[in-house]
Amino acid sequence: MSKTNPYLQLDRRIVGDIYTSQEVMENLTVLCDDYGSRFAGTPEEYAAANFIAECFKRYGLQNVTLEEYPYAGWTRGAATLEIVEPMQRALHCISLPYCPAGDITGELVSAGCGSPAEYSALGDTIAGKLVMAQSSSPPDLGRWVHRKEKFERAVLGGASAFIFVSEHPGVGPETGSLQNDRAAPIPGISVCKEDGEFLLRSLARHGKVTLKLRTTDINEPRTSWNVVAELPGRGRHRNEQVILGCHYDGHDISQGAHDPASGMVSVIEAARVLSAYTADSLKRTVRFIAFGTEEIGLTGAFRYVNTHADELDNVRFMLNMDAAGGASRKGIVLHQWQKLQPFFEEAAGQLNAEVPVGQKVHSYSDHFPFFLKGVPSAHIGDPGALPSGRGFGHTAYDTLEKVKLENLRAASAVGARIALRCANADDFPAKRRNLKEVQNIVDTDSGLEGYRISLKLTQNPAG
Numbered sequence: 425m426s427k428t429n430p431y432l433q434l435d436r437r438i439v440g441d442i443y444t445s446q447e448v449m450e451n452l453t454v455l456c457d458d459y460g461s462r463f464a465g466t467p468e469e470y471a472a473a474n475f476i477a478e479c480f481k482r483y484g485l486q487n488v489t490l491e492e493y494p495y496a497g498w499t500r501g502a503a504t505l506e507i508v509e510p511m512q513r514a515l516h517c518i519s520l521p522y523c524p525a526g527d528i529t530g531e532l533v534s535a536g537c538g539s540p541a542e543y544s545a546l547g548d549t550i551a552g553k554l555v556m557a558q559s560s561s562p563p564d565l566g567r568w569v570h571r572k573e574k575f576e577r578a579v580l581g582g583a584s585a586f587i588f589v590s591e592h593p594g595v596g597p598e599t600g601s602l603q604n605d606r607a608a609p610i611p612g613i614s615v616c617k618e619d620g621e622f623l624l625r626s627l628a629r630h631g632k633v634t635l636k637l638r639t640t641d642i643n644e645p646r647t648s649w650n651v652v653a654e655l656p657g658r659g660r661h662r663n664e665q666v667i668l669g670c671h672y673d674g675h676d677i678s679q680g681a682h683d684p685a686s687g688m689v690s691v692i693e694a695a696r697v698l699s700a701y702t703a704d705s706l707k708r709t710v711r712f713i714a715f716g717t718e719e720i721g722l723t724g725a726f727r728y729v730n731t732h733a734d735e736l737d738n739v740r741f742m743l744n745m746d747a748a749g750g751a752s753r754k755g756i757v758l759h760q761w762q763k764l765q766p767f768f769e770e771a772a773g774q775l776n777a778e779v780p781v782g783q784k785v786h787s788y789s790d791h792f793p794f795f796l797k798g799v800p801s802a803h804i805g806d807p808g809a810l811p812s813g814r815g816f817g818h819t820a821y822d823t824l825e826k827v828k829l830e831n832l833r834a835a836s837a838v839g840a841r842i843a844l845r846c847a848n849a850d851d852f853p854a855k856r857r858n859l860k861e862v863q864n865i866v867d868t869d870s871g872l873e874g875y876r877i878s879l880k881l882t883q884n885p886a887g
């Protein structure tokens with residue numbers, strides 16, 4: 425059955441250009457090889473922000489600005505982990521972002537993969553101990569249990585330190601922040617799967633294992649930047665906006681090629697082709713945002729929704745393209761906007777590409793501050809994906825050569841064509857939620873269980 429596609433002529437130019445250009449891979453190479461991890465607070469992060477701004481200007485975007493903001497900075501220090509009983513052994517470990525400096529000796533306890541059930545079975549036996557949890561999610565739970573939730577359950581149980589263990593062999597320790605935009609209340613470190621298995625065997629064989637952990641990280645205020653640019657809409661709806669965004673900061677131990685840079689360059693590529701072919705025909709403004717400091721707290725996105733609070737009523741839709749140019753399917757995962765399902769299914773039909781549409785929400789990327797403000801939002805991803813680990817993500821091995829040009833092109837094309845439809849459709853069946861409607865979802869959605877645990881910790885003055 426053939427479907428009518430009112431955007432066919434523009435689609436052909438957009439897709440034709442993307443699939444005959446190398447520009448997206450060239451931009452990825454600069455971000456990864458010239459600016460490295462672009463970790464929050466480093467000169468490389470600032471240089472990357474300026475590079476992105478230059479791209480936006482070169483592609484003809486307007487109002488290109490770096491929006492500066494302060495945040496709780498963190499600098500990695502050396503970390504050492506030793507078994508002191510029943511044998512002496514030093515293990516390789518790394519601090520996790522927002523780890524405080526500390527010197528702790530205590531008993532090891534395993535919380536398995538750190539699921540709610542495993543923590544509640546341990547009860548108050550974790551108090552004063554070093555709690556170890558693997559990165560995997562229990563298959564029967566039906567949702568991803570994020571590192572931060574595992575850490576926060578350990579803190580709430582009175583643990584003295586947290587040890588995060590990768591579930592993947594051969595990729596070393598997996599990093600990821602302990603808190604959002606604040607120093608963590610207890611130290612948290614990461615070890616590779618192989619050392620985690622050794623610790624588990626030692627516990628099973630000896631019954632008791634005593635560890636000594638020393639961390640030397642520095643928590644101090646820093647500055648970061650969001651890069652904002654736009655293609656202005658024409659006519660009477662030009663005050664309304666569609667936002668395409670992705671963060672550009674990576675974790676300090678890798679290039680962050682897949683997460684986030686593959687998504688960041690896809691946003692830049694979407695900006696390039698939309699500017700080239702739709703600049704005269706956009707009914708609404710398309711705004712492009714490169715967010716800073718996502719990896720350690722979604723800080724750039726939280727900052728953006730606060731400083732642009734008076735514009736949020738005019739944001740028709742926000743599409744988060746975090747890591748979108750990786751291997752995952754390029755679907756539209758709506759953040760519980762059932763009324764938008766038919767709109768995006770029709771759009772996906774017009775795209776004539778593999779673009780599954782579904783509903784799911786989580787609190788671990790830059791769409792979340794927009795979600796909390798009630799703005800209609802989605803991210804590019806696979807709505808049918810089962811909870812799974814990050815693989816080489818958040819490890820030293822998230823590097824440029826693993827990203828495929830085909831995936832960058834697919835993500836760029838979906839981002840550009842979806843933005844065009846959101847900007848130009850006369851009817852868009854979603855309105856900004858009021859805070860009560862948002863609260864309802866926050867209180868009940870199973871995907872936001874980790875966020876509810878976070879609130880327990882941050883709202884508890886002792887936390």
Ligand SMILES: [Zn+2]
Pocket residue numbers: 671683684718746747789
């Ligand atoms: Zn990311």
